[in-house]
Amino acid sequence: MHPDLSVEISGLSLTTPLIAASGTFGYGTEYRDVVDYSALGAIVVKGLYLNPRPGCPPPRIWETPSGMLNAIGLQEIGVARFIEEKLPELRGLGPAILVNICGSTLEEYGELARILNDVEGVSGIEINISCPNVKEGGILFGCDPDLAARVTEIVRAGTRLPVIPKLSPNVTDIAAVARRVESAGADALSLINTIPAMAIDVETRRPRLANVVGGLSGPAIRPIAVRLVYQTAQAVKIPVIGMGGIATAADALEFIIAGARAVQIGTMNFVDPSVWSRTLAGLEDYCRRHRLSSISELTGTLRAEGAMPSGW
Amino acid sequence: MKRDERAVLVERRALSPDAQLLFFESPTLSTSFLPGQFTMLRAQGEGLLLRRPYSICSAEPDKSRFSLLVKVVGQGTRALAELPLGEDVYCLGPLGTFFQPPAEGRQAIIVAGGVGIAPFLCFCESLAQQGMIAQVLLGGRRAHDLYLKDDFLRLGMEVACATEDGSHGHRGVVTDLLPELLDRFERAQLYSCGPSGMLRRVAEMAAQRDVPHQVSIERRMGCGMGCCLGCVVFTRRPEEAEAEGEYRRACTEGPVFEAEEILWERDPYPL
Numbered sequence: 001m002h003p004d005l006s007v008e009i010s011g012l013s014l015t016t017p018l019i020a021a022s023g024t025f026g027y028g029t030e031y032r033d034v035v036d037y038s039a040l041g042a043i044v045v046k047g048l049y050l051n052p053r054p055g056c057p058p059p060r061i062w063e064t065p066s067g068m069l070n071a072i073g074l075q076e077i078g079v080a081r082f083i084e085e086k087l088p089e090l091r092g093l094g095p096a097i098l099v100n101i102c103g104s105t106l107e108e109y110g111e112l113a114r115i116l117n118d119v120e121g122v123s124g125i126e127i128n129i130s131c132p133n134v135k136e137g138g139i140l141f142g143c144d145p146d147l148a149a150r151v152t153e154i155v156r157a158g159t160r161l162p163v164i165p166k167l168s169p170n171v172t173d174i175a176a177v178a179r180r181v182e183s184a185g186a187d188a189l190s191l192i193n194t195i196p197a198m199a200i201d202v203e204t205r206r207p208r209l210a211n212v213v214g215g216l217s218g219p220a221i222r223p224i225a226v227r228l229v230y231q232t233a234q235a236v237k238i239p240v241i242g243m244g245g246i247a248t249a250a251d252a253l254e255f256i257i258a259g260a261r262a263v264q265i266g267t268m269n270f271v272d273p274s275v276w277s278r279t280l281a282g283l284e285d286y287c288r289r290h291r292l293s294s295i296s297e298l299t300g301t302l303r304a305e306g307a308m309p310s311g312w
Numbered sequence: 313m314k315r316d317e318r319a320v321l322v323e324r325r326a327l328s329p330d331a332q333l334l335f336f337e338s339p340t341l342s343t344s345f346l347p348g349q350f351t352m353l354r355a356q357g358e359g360l361l362l363r364r365p366y367s368i369c370s371a372e373p374d375k376s377r378f379s380l381l382v383k384v385v386g387q388g389t390r391a392l393a394e395l396p397l398g399e400d401v402y403c404l405g406p407l408g409t410f411f412q413p414p415a416e417g418r419q420a421i422i423v424a425g426g427v428g429i430a431p432f433l434c435f436c437e438s439l440a441q442q443g444m445i446a447q448v449l450l451g452g453r454r455a456h457d458l459y460l461k462d463d464f465l466r467l468g469m470e471v472a473c474a475t476e477d478g479s480h481g482h483r484g485v486v487t488d489l490l491p492e493l494l495d496r497f498e499r500a501q502l503y504s505c506g507p508s509g510m511l512r513r514v515a516e517m518a519a520q521r522d523v524p525h526q527v528s529i530e531r532r533m534g535c536g537m538g539c540c541l542g543c544v545v546f547t548r549r550p551e552e553a554e555a556e557g558e559y560r561r562a563c564t565e566g567p568v569f570e571a572e573e574i575l576w577e578r579d580p581y582p583l
Contacts, residue, residue, distance in 0.1 A: 060542045061362075272316075
């Protein structure tokens with residue numbers, strides 16, 4: 001028996017539940033030599049605005065215990081160049097293509113949605129309302145439930161494609177934000193974006209990042225992400241895509257059991273490009289051992305009746 | 313083609329109290345790279361996450377061996393320096409751009425500071441194979457920071473040294489030695505790798521005398537594959553003279569850049 005590892009997210013059929021996270025997989029083709037693309041259900045390309053942006057000055061990254069701190073500031077090439085120069089090569093690679101969009105204004109989000117609606121090969125739109133490293137847009141929209149809902153409505157009005165707002169962990173009540181964007185027309189939600197964080201060189205008393213504050217990713221943030229995915233999945237009916245430091249099949253399974261239909265992998269792809277095939281094999285093995293005919297049966301099946309403290 | 317390959321540590325050679333040359337055996341990396349390219353090594357050790365970039369220092373393709381120069385500067389380099397013989401690490405590579413050999417009739421002059429010497433051993437191996445002799449200027453704080461001097465001499469290169477404490481060669485910085493060489497060789501091709509301040513001084517001298525200059529830039533990197541955009545350098549290419557310039561990736565458009573492309577005043581790294 002081959003367990004079914006495909007998943008469906010609001011009309012979007014993915015061959016596997018593993019998705020490359022925005023900002024960690026470039027414009028999709030960079031990892032061709034070293035990643036088994038057949039293990040990926042989808043790729044979310046680097047966040048795009050209407051126009052190119054230079055990004056933050058370096059240093060842009062720093063390592064913390066089991067974590068990566070970054071302030072890239074959305075250096076990107078603009079949506080037109082993406083469509084013209086990057087998309088043709090990406091289309092043939094297999095995974096579904098999701099485009100992450102960012103705007104400095106509400107109108108910019110709407111314009112991007114309209115542009116992408118008619119582009120061949122684009123299967124969905126992830127709305128970036130949670131980048132911690134840009135001054136306008138980004139996290140400002142994601143931390144205010146009203147603004148998050150308005151961005152979602154505007155994108156929704158501009159496209160027939162599935163619309164997936166990417167939520168920030170930097171809120172007091174994730175369920176409230178999730179419910180608002182669901183009512184505003186979101187087809188699914190993805191979370192979490194990086195957690196605002198910083199590090200300091202004590203000898204010089206200078207920040208490690210030129211931007212002073214950045215976003216933390218990697219295994220360091222995983223338990224926080226699992227909790228937020230759990231709370232979000234409890235609050236909404238639309239599918240949830242979970243992410244935050246996934247390095248193994250067991251990590252991915254935590255998110256799925258907490259309520260995720262699919263998961264994204266980001267930082268750990270930098271560390272080990274074999275994470276995709278390893279994780280997928282692990283999911284298949286888990287389905288066999290637990291006699292699941294489909295990975296989707298596992299979504300949101302946390303048994304909250306008692307805790308399991310063994311294996312410390 | 314890039315690969316993520318298992319490499320076994322087979323030999324280590326101490327170069328100084330805090331630096332060593334590590335020799336790895338792996339199936340294809342030793343034969344597939346060009347001088348100046350680098351590899352991302354999977355970090356070893358508690359709480360360490362990101363891979364670390366290292367220039368390929370030398371290669372022995374017949375033995376499937378290559379070497380990396382490792383100086384202990386933090387947790388990641390310490391873990392690698394303490395890796396037991398026979399242990400393996402994953403090496404992603406070959407990555408990035410490489411040194412172009414000097415144009416016909418140009419004398420290669422190499423300026424290296426500290427561990428900046430790393431990419432030049434294999435480069436000089438290839439120059440030697442083509443019957444070329446490079447002028448190699450090595451700089452460091454003390455005599456023991458002048459790594460691999462004898463290896464360059466053995467390849468037939470001409471080596472001159474500078475130390476800040478005067479313990480070997482010229483007392484001062486390595487760039488003090490450059491004007492005389494540039495006087496001697498009217499048609500030269502400069503190569504440099506080392507601390508930011510040194511690179512910048514070499515670039516100024518090269519620009520004054522209109523000497524072509526290839527520079528290998530060291531940056532902290534997250535992926536080495538062009539995706540994280542963590543390793544950027546501010547550049548403006550000659551054909552972009554009208555534009556402001558843009559951040560380019562040291563892992564993909566570099567690490568070897570034409571020095572004239574780099575806008576040093578926009579480089580935040582300390583002199």
